Amino acid sequence: MEVLQITGGFVSLIGAVFLFLGSLGIVRMPDSYNRIQTGTKATTLGTLMFLIGVGLYNPSWFPKLIVLIFFILFTNPVSSHVLARAAYSIGTELTKLTVVDKLKDSRGEDIDA
Amino acid sequence: MKNLFISVVLLLSVWLLLNASLSPVVIVSGLIVTAIIAIFFSARNPVFKDMKLNPKAIIYFFLYFFVFTFELFKANLDVAKRVISPKLPINPGIVEVRTRLTSKIGRLFLANSITLTPGTLTVDIKNDSLFIHWIDVSSTDIEGATKKIVENFEKYLEVIYG
Numbered sequence: 001m002e003v004l005q006i007t008g009g010f011v012s013l014i015g016a017v018f019l020f021l022g023s024l025g026i027v028r029m030p031d032s033y034n035r036i037q038t039g040t041k042a043t044t045l046g047t048l049m050f051l052i053g054v055g056l057y058n059p060s061w062f063p064k065l066i067v068l069i070f071f072i073l074f075t076n077p078v079s080s081h082v083l084a085r086a087a088y089s090i091g092t093e094l095t096k097l098t099v100v101d102k103l104k105d106s107r108g109e110d111i112d113a
Numbered sequence: 114m115k116n117l118f119i120s121v122v123l124l125l126s127v128w129l130l131l132n133a134s135l136s137p138v139v140i141v142s143g144l145i146v147t148a149i150i151a152i153f154f155s156a157r158n159p160v161f162k163d164m165k166l167n168p169k170a171i172i173y174f175f176l177y178f179f180v181f182t183f184e185l186f187k188a189n190l191d192v193a194k195r196v197i198s199p200k201l202p203i204n205p206g207i208v209e210v211r212t213r214l215t216s217k218i219g220r221l222f223l224a225n226s227i228t229l230t231p232g233t234l235t236v237d238i239k240n241d242s243l244f245i246h247w248i249d250v251s252s253t254d255i256e257g258a259t260k261k262i263v264e265n266f267e268k269y270l271e272v273i274y275g
Contacts, residue, residue: 077226
């Protein structure tokens with residue numbers, strides 16, 4: 001019992017570190033797209049590990065936490081994709097570091113496709 | 114029929130996980146309710162029609178799960194490393210990749226997997242092309258980028274969804 005709780009605490013701690021790095025990324029990244037990269041997705045592993053840690057600490061919650069984990073796995077990519085697509089559609093500029101933009105060539109003919 | 118079956122299995126597993134028990138009362142009431150819901154919705158929404166249910170597909174589904182978890186860890190560590198290194202070594206850009214998957218749900222899973230792996234983010238889909246924002250572009254041509262981003266997931270998804 002003790003061992004399980006200590007393990008759970010450690011797993012949650014690692015998750016929290018990933019969440020912190022994700023938010024640090026939001027401050028440091030140069031443009032919206034890169035912020036989406038770190039802000040919404042470097043945090044996936046953080047959230048998952050945090051939930052698993054809570055589940056180890058309190059095993060009777062584990063089944064519900066599995067439902068939560070799958071909910072995050074299915075909704076998180078949709079929201080970050082929609083954010084990025086909307087940002088591109090209203091013409092948010094890419095940072096000067098950008099090396100290539102293939103989407104620029106193919107847009108223009110039909111935006112709704 | 115297959116659509117109905119997969120809907121029932123999915124709904125029933127969510128129900129059992131939320132209840133966290135396997136008592137006969139829970140299972141029977143869950144079966145009745147999920148069957149009614151699945152009959153109503155699967156007639157109008159054939160979303161699982163393209164999924165395959167042969168043993169190979171099921172084995173590949175679990176293999177895909179492990180491959181995906183591994184990729185998730187690897188990519189998270191990579192992005193975390195970029196965030197903490199003082200020089201901020203990013204090399205971003207939007208690349209185009211091609212997919213061989215034809216079914217809608219297969220493409221949905223591919224786009225979601227790409228987006229969930231940090232470092233790559235699906236910005237748009239147009240016919241066979243996915244436009245992906247990549248935090249560290251290492252090849253700008255379609256073939257090279259496809260090989261690096263898509264193929265790892267695609268070989269499993271192809272068996273599961275076709």
